[in-house]
Amino acid sequence: MTISKPPIPPGLLPEGLSDRLPPQAEASARLARRVLDTVASHGYERVMPPLAEFEDTLTHRLKSARAQDLLRVVDPVSQRSLALRPDMTAQVGRIASTRLASAARPLRLSYSGPVIRLRANQLRPERERLQVGAELIGTDSVAAAVEIVNVAIEALQAAGVTGITIDFTLPDLIDTLAAGPLPLAAEDIERVRAGLDAKDAGALARLGAKAAAYLPLIEAAGPFHAAMERLEASSAALGGAIDSRIAGLRAIAKPIGWDITLTLDPTERHGFEYQNWFGFSIFADGFVGEIGRGGSYAIVRADGGEEAAMGFSLYPDPLIDAGFGHEAPRRLFLPVGHDAARAAALRMEGWRTVAALSHADDGATLRCSHWLDGAEPRAF
Structure with missing residues (x-):
């Protein structure tokens, strides 16, 4: 017996998906434009990839996602x-x-567009999100990291964001130490990572002396300068094993303005599965969770080799919901019989005009702030 499903109400959307209505849709476009204009001023050129790709080629490059975590469809053509x-x-x-x-x-490339996840999380229940970012391909040098971090900050400031915090991390630090001065068996590396992620000193101690050697890294987290001093002490105890990483972090932090809060969590790995020597998360006062992240990584070349890269991605939907990008538009109501040439001139000056299609149209109801009285705008 076939069980029929009840009809879907016309306004119902799948869980985690939503419409953006006026004025939020306009604010979204405006905020994305401010970010893109900022990165463009630093020489980043925009690309527009398609919304969907062949699953095999996409998952090959998505080191932080599994095929079963993607929303998939069958292409009726291929x-x-x-x-x-x-x-x-x-x-x-x-x-x-x-x-x-x-x-x-x-x-230098930039981009903006929607992305969609198969599942949401508790902090961000939406499955479709706007992603805006920039990638610097061909190098993962300290100079590239300095540029990427500062362009990301400048882009957010251009969008009106204040109270920015940058949290630095060294995503492959555990792998580097485990393969060198603090050797670990392959089966212990993930356990040590889990203990460090949870800041669980007891768990590390229970794993034995080799794992306990990683305990100082738990203390090397917090406000940037104090945490860096503790990280430097750990490096000195290991014969300077990570001095180059520390010097890199110092160089990246040096040009950042005093109004930006800097923190360090050298072993943070969540969300940094494909970054290598350097990563950073972006937070802003008044928002739960990060609003962006970035770092160094490698892209797969067509010949199977790898190429160094650096970049950042912003997820501005919480900013838009909070009112960033919103502006009170100058909407001008044009009554029936208005001067078309004057209306065109006013549009060139930045007015948005709404022309009456009949004498019954009302400018105030149509959310206009002014109406055209002869040749001059008048406030309602």
Whole structure:
């Protein structure tokens, strides 16, 4: 027996998906434009990858996502499985390594568009999110990191964000130490990572002396300068094993303005699965969770090799919901029989005009702030 499903109400959307209505849709576009204009002023050129790609090629580049975590469909043309992008960084890497493989390096690219996740989380219940960012391809040097971090800060400030915190991390620090001065068996590396992520000193101690050697890294977290001193002490005890990483972090932090709060958590790995020597999360006062992240990583070239890269992604939806990007528009109501030439001139001055289609139209009801009285705008 076939059980019929009740009809879907016309306004109902799938869980985690929503419409953006006026004025939020306009605010979203405005905020994204401010970010893109800022990164463009530093030489980043925009690319626009498609919303979906072949699942095989997308998952090959998404080191932090599994195929079963992607929203997939079957392409009726190729009869192959497609995946809707959960992240645009991997797509930019594909573009750089194929269509722009012969472009001069370092290659600066920017992007903006929606991404969709199969599942949401408790902090961010939405499954569709706006992602805006920039990628610097061809180098993962300290100079590149300095540029990326400061462009990200400048972009957020251009969007009106204040109270910014940058939290630095060294995503591959445990792998580096485990392969060198603090050796660990392969089966113990994930346990040590879990203990460090939870800041659980007892768990590390229970794993034995080799794992306990990582305990000082728990203390090397917190406000940047104090945490860096503790990290430097740990490095000195290991014969300077991570001095180059420390010098890199110092150089990245040096040009950042005094109004930006800096913190350090050298072993943070959540969300940094594909970054290597350097990563950072971006927070802002009044918002729960991060509003962006970035760092160094490697993209897969067409020949199977890897190319160094650096970048950041912003997820501005919480900012938009909080009112960032919103502006009171100058909407001018044009009554029937208005002067069309004068209306055109006013649009050139920045007015948004709403023309009456009949004498019954009311400017105030149509959310206009002014009406055209002869040749001059008048406030309602």
